[in-house]
Every structure is written in C-alpha cells, then in structure tokens.
Amino acid sequence: MYPSHLLYKAWKNTPKIIHNTKDAKGNELVREIEFQDPMKTNDMEETNGNCFLCGDPMTQGIKIKKAFSSVFTDWNQANNPQGTHICSACAFSVLTNKKARIGVRMFSLIAADKLYITNRKELREWLLDPPEPPFLAMCAVSQKKHLIMKAIVNYSRDIFSVQYEETPVTVDRVKFTNLLNLIEHFLYGFTKTEILTGQYSQKRILDFGIEEWEAFENRIKPYRGTGLLDVVMFVAQKLEEWEEIACFMDSELKIKRQVQPHYSSTPSIEAGIKKEDRVASTCGDKSNDSPKSQQSEQLQLELF
Template sequence: MEPTRLVYEAWKRTEKIIQNTKDAKGNEIVREVEFYDPYDVKHMEKIDSRCFLCGETIQEGIATKHVFSDVFTDWNRSRYPIGTHVCPACSFTILTNPKNRTSLRNFSFVAEEKLHLPNRVEMRQFLVEPPEPPFLIVLAVSQKKHLAFKGTVSYNREIYTVMLEETEVIINRKEFTRLLAIVERFLFAFTKTEVQTGQYNQQRVLKFGIDRWEWFEEQVKPYRGTELLNVVMFVAQKVEREEDVLCFMGLGQKTKTPPQPHLSFMPSIEAETNDVDQADQICGDKLNDSQKQVQSEQIQLELF
C-alpha cells in the first residue's frame, strides 16, 4: 500500500483529529485539527492517467500546479514524472488548509485504522506498542517538510520502519524498548545532549556516581551516532526516581550480559522474558501507579 493512500484512508475513518499539546507557556491544551479535504479543492477534475507523485492509476486528480508551491523541492521523488495531476490521497498529504494554515507536514503522525497526531509521550507508546499492521509512523523534527509520501508502510509489529524526518529507520522493537529503558534512566542525571554526544558535565558525573555512570555509558556507547538512538531521544521521558534507576541497574548487572553493538544481533521475538517479569515484580512494587505503568511499558519486552 502506498503510504499516502494509508494516511488518506485513515483520515477518512477518523471523525475528529484531536491533538494533546502545549501552548507557548507550557500549558496543556487539547485542540481539534482540521485538514484540507482534497475534494473541497475546486481544481479536482476527471482524468485517466497516473498520479505524478505516487504513480498509481487515477481517474481524477488535481493539476500539479495547484498542489505544489513554488518552494516545493522534492520533484525527484516523483514516481511518474510525466504526470500532470496528483491523486486525492497524495494531494491530502501536501495541501494546506487555507482556513487555519494547517498541513500534515506540521505534525508527527501515526496512520493505521485511524490517523493520530501524538505528542512525544503518546508517540513513545506507539513505538513501544505499535498498532496492528499496516501502519505508518512519521516523526517530524522540523515540522516543515512533506514526509508522508517518503515513508514506508510497516506490516510487522516486531520489526518495523519509522521515518525520522527524511531518514528511514528500521526498528527492532525489543532492541528499541531495551535502549529506551536504559536512556530514560540515564536521563535521571544527565541531559539528552550529554547522552547523545558522550560529552558529560563532570560535576553531574561525580554526583551521579562514577560506577553508575560507567555502567549506563557502557550500554549507550555502542549506539551513539546511530539513527536508533536518535529515535529513542525523540520520545524518551526521563525517570524521576533514583530508586528506579538503582533497581534497574542492579537487575541489569545481575544478568551479566555484555553490551551489544547496534544491529550486531537480532533478538528472537520468541525469546523468554523471565528476567523481564522479575524486573516488573521487583522494581514495579516500588513505584507509584503512574510510574508502575511506565515501568511495565519499558520492561514488558526482554531488556537483556
């Protein structure tokens, strides 16, 4: 399935697109987002051809000059360069609603049965627990680029694809969840910039403890510079309790599993999860309700 077709069909099945976000002052707000229906464009017309963008056969479409602006630069992405019209699905992902200046390019999104505009906390959950296939996940960093037609539709919840801006990242769900759990606890004491670059404030290292820092750094270092770590950083939420960090670290040391370089292995999706269940039982009992939920999400897959 073409990614734009999946997005468009998901939008048509979604009665209201609700986004949980924050205003400039950090206050939480809930708003309804209205995209532009391509059939509201007066230039939609009958044509027996193929879509300029996705290359699919079409019986109706909008002329390219009414879809793409003068600053559109992805002409080389065309699947049918001699096409003169764009199909309704592709048009939907490109057009801007003239009433509110809203376009899909302004949002990170998940398209499955319905279309979602998750904030980073919600997107984190989609990555840990992907929807039933087929689905498309796009992380818009700049919120200025058309990304939907560049994405890849995923058909597997254990190995799937994420678009991080214009970069296609293949995600192994167990590997991702393991790294996310480690990073979120590392963020208890350090900033995302420090974890990503490996350049740490020495005062924070001493305060956190050199032995603890070395243990977490040993787990993260093999992933530094990879797109997988960039995806993790996009959605990671730091752990607030030192007790959770220590418990997780203790269980990780107990397994005595050496750190693995990125993509040097593919954990079996049928692997046993006894150690994870043990982690849930031991660490989960020490957390409040909301933290137990986060703990359960982070360790429901095999971490080590």
C-alpha cells in the first residue's frame, strides 16, 4: 500500500481530528484540525491515467502544477514520471488548507485505522505501543517538508519504520524502549542537546556525579549519530523525581547514590512525565514481580 493511500483512508475514518498542543506561553491548547479535502477543491478534475506520485490508476485528479508549489523539489519521488495529475489520496498529503493555513506536512502523526495528530508525548506512547498494522509513524521536525511520499507502511509492531523528517528510521521496539528509558533518566541532569552532541557542561557533570555521568554516557555513546537516538530524543520526556533516578542507578547501573544533586540552573528540556506514563523499570527490592515488570527487566538486559 502506498503511504498516502493509508493516510487518506485513515483521515476519512476519523470524524474529528484533535491536536493537543501549547501556545507561545506554554499554556495547554486543544484545537480541531481541518485538513483540505481534495475532492472539494476547484482544481479536482476528470482525468484518465495513472497518478504521478503513487502510480495508481485514477479517474479524477489534480494537475501537478496546481498541486505543487514552485519550491517543490522531490520530483524523484514519482512512481509515474510521465503522469500529469496526482490522485485524491496523494493530493490530500500535499495540499494546504489555505483558510486555516495548515497541511499534513506540519504535524507528527500516526496513521492506522484512524488518523492521530500527535504531540511529542503522545507520539512517545504510540511508539512504545504501536497500533495494529498497517500503520505509518511520522516525526515532523521542521514541519515544512512533504514526508508522506517518503514514508514506509509498517506491517509489524515489533520492528517498524519511523519517518524522522526525510530519513526513514528502522525501530526495534525492544531497543527503542530501553534506550528511551535510559535517556529519560539521563535527562534529569542534562539537556537533549548535550546528550545528542556529547558536549556536556562541566558544571552539570560535577553536579550529577562523574561516575554516574560516565555510566550513562558509555551506554549512550554507541547510539550517537544514529536515527534511533534521533527518534528517541524527539519524544523523550524528563523524569522529575530523584528517587526514580537513584533507583535506576542502583538497579541498572549498579551505582548507589542517595544524595540528590542540586543544580544552579534547570536544564531546558521537555516537560516531565507522570509515573503512570513512564517506561517500566526495576529497583532492587522495589521491583514489581508482575509479568509486565519482568518483561521490562529482560528488555533492559538485552539493550546492554
């Protein structure tokens, strides 16, 4: 299935699309998203042939010069370079609702049986527990590029592709879960930029503890520069409670530290996550003996 067809079908199956976001001041904002219906544009016309993008036969379409702006450069994505029109499904993926000034390219999303426009925290939950296949997963970093035509339709919940901007990233759910768990604990003391680049504030290293920092950094370093780390950092949320960090150090890193570090300034990163939203982890005699907890412990061991 071509990705735009899955997206279009999911959109038609979704009566109302809600986007949970924040305004410029950080206040919670809930808004309804109205994408452009390609069948209601004046540019839709009768045509016989195959779609320029997906290559599927069609009886209605929009001329290429009407569908794409002058700055469009992804002509190599065409499955039918001789085509003159794009079908309704492909048109939906590239059109802009001029009244609302929004288009699919502006949002991270999950498309399955329905279309879900996600914030980063919501996308995190979907990647930890993907929908039933087939589905699409998109990380719109710049919110300016047409990504659907480059995405890969997934048919597995365990190993799947996430379209991270223009790069398709293969995600092993076991590794993703455990790397996310590691990163979210590390974010207690460091910024996402520091973790991504490996360029750390010496003051924060001393505050966090040199031994503790080395233990985290040695586990993250092999993933630096990989698409998997990019996806993890895009959705990762900071853990706010020191007890959780100390627990992780004790159970996973075998480092015992009971004194909470004090920072002169709080690193600027994503908002913290609640206990019920966290990736499961164990902590010595505090570990949960439930099957889900035991499975999480096994996943931790597999990563390292």
